Amino acid sequence: MSDVGVSEVRCPACEGDVEIDSSTRQFEIVECPDCRSELEVIGLSPMTLALAPEVDEDWGE
Amino acid sequence: MSDVGVSEVRCPACEGDVEIDSSTRQFEIVECPDCRSELEVIGLSPMTLALAPEVDEDWGE
Amino acid sequence: MSDGITVVKCGGAAGVDPAAVCAAVAAESAAGRRPVLVHGASAETTALAGRLGVRLRELTGPGGEVSRHTDAAALEVLVLALAGRVKPALVAEFGRLGVPAAGLTGLDAGLLRARRSTTVRAVVDGREVVVRDDHSGRLTRVDPTLPRLLLDAGLLPVVSPPALGEDGAPVNVNADRVAAALAVSLRAERLVLLTAAPGVLADPYDERSVRRDYRLPPRGVADPAVGGGMTVKLLASRQALEGGVPEVLIADGRSGDAVRQALAGTAGTRIA
């Protein structure tokens, strides 16, 4: 059982509110409901968002 | 505790008798008391002797 | 202008027989052609990781593609397997066959340069996350000077990842893509990608359904019949064709006969 709470965090792109539930993990990607930016959870306490990095396409062996 | 018995084996070089005690191990080098040949124990049961191979001098890394 | 170089890529994957590949490639060399062998080490990496107690993790990309997560421990095992096990075995096998071969990794003399993907996206437990400890990346440059020097001296280059990263650390790069990029940069006449199947199959569950030819779609490689490890082979094929390699084959590496037929051009799937 995980305790699912919700916190509201400011979107770094549009300053809108993004709801993050407490089961979210570090480095997870979330989408801003207002501006549709992809955001990365770069810290959990306090909950901190940043614009998600671009995708690097290639994988190795 | 090892049970130390002695067996007599024919020297392959001079046909003299070589005494081998039962603690002798496979591949051990023994010397013939008569002809001074170096002999290798190539089998334990039955105890079998052969002329020991020449020494290869070099070692690796 | 072509000078008769054939780049052959062998797995990697369990099922591809290194001795069979060496025998067929050695015959190619004896016949006066100029083969270059590129290899991976996936089966050996898995085995060695198990013995070393290193857990190899997989990442699922956002598009569903599955790949190894090359964290620092996995990179160490990968380099051990590629350079310390598969390559010496292949080079010794060529030596036994009387074909002088020389092993190279991408670290040698700037052969393969890569840009490490410092951030990759993956799906872990259903959640998309950013992974920052991955040591794989994208080939940025191939310098054909050293393999060409060896070829001109009558030697058979045996090439594998890793590549050298911008910070001087090894970077895991895909060996099929290495083979394609090397074929382009050496202006090879042919690229032969060996795999544990007879080629591209019309029905993935029926090995008799091998296609003689496969035309890549204008974009992507999407075809419901083509999946798994074949996707990266098709991407590598496209890269080679677009780079001017006249002939690209995907063929069976599981037996000496199969490899000989592939090198003779009488088996496998020709990609166009």
Next chain:
Amino acid sequence: MSDGITVVKCGGAAGVDPAAVCAAVAAESAAGRRPVLVHGASAETTALAGRLGVRLRELTGPGGEVSRHTDAAALEVLVLALAGRVKPALVAEFGRLGVPAAGLTGLDAGLLRARRSTTVRAVVDGREVVVRDDHSGRLTRVDPTLPRLLLDAGLLPVVSPPALGEDGAPVNVNADRVAAALAVSLRAERLVLLTAAPGVLADPYDERSVRRDYRLPPRGVADPAVGGGMTVKLLASRQALEGGVPEVLIADGRSGDAVRQALAGTAGTRIA
């Protein structure tokens, strides 16, 4: 005729700093000299064997000399350590320093051939026995073609055991002897054997007692002050001198300064 080649051998042994050796050798290369680096991997072999759960056994020769028993499992670990760990690390370090280097083992293109010692004598638990599963042996031939090709192309060869045996299987050979034989075959100007001591010591317990010169006795290397790993270095030195290498140094590999001084000829013991 000499063309300015210096063969530098680094351990192997714990205490010799690979980054320091690379920096000093890279500077040598930048100064227009032509270094060749030969390496062993004893510390890495021990570490890797521990992680793989492979027990490395030692053999005591009839004369009391102690050596590793290279059984099949030990050979596998040794090749992993030499070709899969130490060599990629050295080559990547040279890459980081902007010096194009290429890694070679004796398996490459017939570089080092050896005759495996199928039977060696050893003392086990006080009894002299014949050991038949040893995969070490004696160098029988060095082909300088490949390292010379690399040197002529401006590359720095990074060379190590194993050698290729007569049956096509890898054979463990001593890296100091590899360095000496390679120096002879390349007609090197200098052989520098780096170790975890400042050179040959007059008093083995006092590092300040380093000899500036050491004259080898007419036969053997017997000298009560010289023991352990120094013996094989002196045997290798004799081999190099008898083969026409004009200058042989045994010097400190434990710091960058020490290696630079050795390469400048201002530190270490000059063997004659």
